[in-house]
Amino acid sequence: MIEIDRLTKRLGDTLIVDDVSMVVEAGTIAVVVGTSGAGKSTLLRMINRLIAPTSGRVLIDGQDTMSIPEDVLRHRLGYVIQGNGLFPHRTVAGNIATVPRLLGWDAKRIARRVDDLMTLFQLDPAEFAKKYPHELSGGQQQRVGVARALAAEPALLLMDEPFGALDPVIRNKAQEDLLSIQRRFGTTIVLVTHDMEEAFRLGDRIAVMDDARLLQYGTPAELLTRPAGEFVERLVGTTERPFRLLSLTKVKDVVEPGTSAGQPLDAATNLRDALSHLMWCGRDTLPVSDEGGALLGRITVEGILAHARQPA
Numbered sequence: 001m002i003e004i005d006r007l008t009k010r011l012g013d014t015l016i017v018d019d020v021s022m023v024v025e026a027g028t029i030a031v032v033v034g035t036s037g038a039g040k041s042t043l044l045r046m047i048n049r050l051i052a053p054t055s056g057r058v059l060i061d062g063q064d065t066m067s068i069p070e071d072v073l074r075h076r077l078g079y080v081i082q083g084n085g086l087f088p089h090r091t092v093a094g095n096i097a098t099v100p101r102l103l104g105w106d107a108k109r110i111a112r113r114v115d116d117l118m119t120l121f122q123l124d125p126a127e128f129a130k131k132y133p134h135e136l137s138g139g140q141q142q143r144v145g146v147a148r149a150l151a152a153e154p155a156l157l158l159m160d161e162p163f164g165a166l167d168p169v170i171r172n173k174a175q176e177d178l179l180s181i182q183r184r185f186g187t188t189i190v191l192v193t194h195d196m197e198e199a200f201r202l203g204d205r206i207a208v209m210d211d212a213r214l215l216q217y218g219t220p221a222e223l224l225t226r227p228a229g230e231f232v233e234r235l236v237g238t239t240e241r242p243f244r245l246l247s248l249t250k251v252k253d254v255v256e257p258g259t260s261a262g263q264p265l266d267a268a269t270n271l272r273d274a275l276s277h278l279m280w281c282g283r284d285t286l287p288v289s290d291e292g293g294a295l296l297g298r299i300t301v302e303g304i305l306a307h308a309r310q311p312a
C-alpha cells in the first residue's frame with residue numbers, strides 16, 4: 001500500500017504539487033491524469049524520491065520512505081519512464097537483468113527470470129535476447145522497458161506514460177499484458193497517462209490533477225457519475241460518458257432470463273463490447289454463457305440501453 005500524505009513540491013514561488021493526499025491500496029492500479037504541466041510526473045517521482053518533496057510524506061506499507069535508503073527504495077519500486085529509457089549499449093537480456101544483477105541474484109536465477117519475462121511479453125528469447133534496443137521497434141522497446149521494471153518482482157510499480165509512443169493496436173496489447181501481469185503478481189501500480197481511455201481501462205481508481213492540485217480521486221464510476229466539478233466532467237468527456245459507463249459493467253450483471261437464437265456472448269464481456277457486437281450482428285438479443293459454456297440467459301439491446309440511462 002502507498003500512502004501519499006500532504007505531499008507538496010515548491011520551486012521558488014511556484015507550487016508544482018500542492019498538498020496532495022491519496023492512498024493506493026495493495027494490489028490495485030491508481031491512474032493519474034490531468035492537463036500537461038499539472039504535476040503528475042513530479043508526484044510520481046516524489047514517491048521513489050527521484051525528486052525530494054518540499055513537505056509531506058510517502059508511506060510504503062506503513063514505512064516512511066525517508067527512512068528507507070534511496071537505493072533500496074528504487075530497487076523495491078519498479079519505474080518505467082516515458083520513451084522507455086533503455087540502456088543503448090546493453091542487449092535486451094542485459095537491460096532486463098539490470099536490477100537483479102544489482103541485487104546480486106545468481107546467474108541461473110537471472111537467466112530464468114529474463115527468459116520468463118521475454119516469453120510473457122512475446123519476445124522470443126532466441127531471437128531477441130542478444131539484440132540491442134536500436135534493433136527493436138518502438139513497441140518492442142517499450143515492452144522491454146516494462147519487463148525491465150518488473151524483473152526484480154517489485155511489489156510496487158511506478159509508470160510514467162509507459163505506452164505513450166505506441167500505436168493504438170500495440171497499445172491495447174500492452175495494456176492487456178500489464179493487466180494480466182498485475183493480476184498474476186498482485187502488483188500495486190501508479191500510472192501516469194494523458195489517455196482517458198487508458199485511465200478507464202486500467203484504473204481501479206483515477207486521480208485527476210490540475211494546476212498542481214488533486215481535484216478528485218475516485219473509482220471510474222464515481223468520476224463519471226459524481227464528477228467533482230466542471231474540470232473533471234470535461235476531462236472524463238461528456239459525449240463518451242454513456243459508453244465509458246457501459247464499459248464498466250459486465251454482461252453477467254444485466255443478464256435477463258430467457259433464451260435467444262445466435263452465438264452466445266461470454267458473461268465476462270463488458271456492455272460496450274456487447275452492444276457493438278449486437279449491432280454488428282444486427283440482433284436485438286443474444287444468449288449469454290459462462291466461461292464453461294453453460295447458458296445463463298440472454299442479453300438485449302433494450303436492457304443495455306436501460307442500464308446506460310440508469311447506471312447502478
Ligand SMILES: Nc1ncnc2c1ncn2[C@@H]1O[C@H](COP(=O)(O)OP(=O)(O)OP(=O)(O)O)[C@@H](O)[C@H]1O
Pocket residue numbers: 011016034035036037038039040041042043
Ligand atoms: N526542475 C524544474 N524546474 C522548473 N520547473 C519545473 C521543474 N520540474 C517541473 N517543473 C514544472 O512543473 C510543472 C509540472 O511538471 P510535471 O512534469 O510534473 O507535470 P506533468 O503533469 O507530468 O506534465 P506532462 O503531462 O506534460 O508530462 C510544469 O509546469 C513544469 O514546467
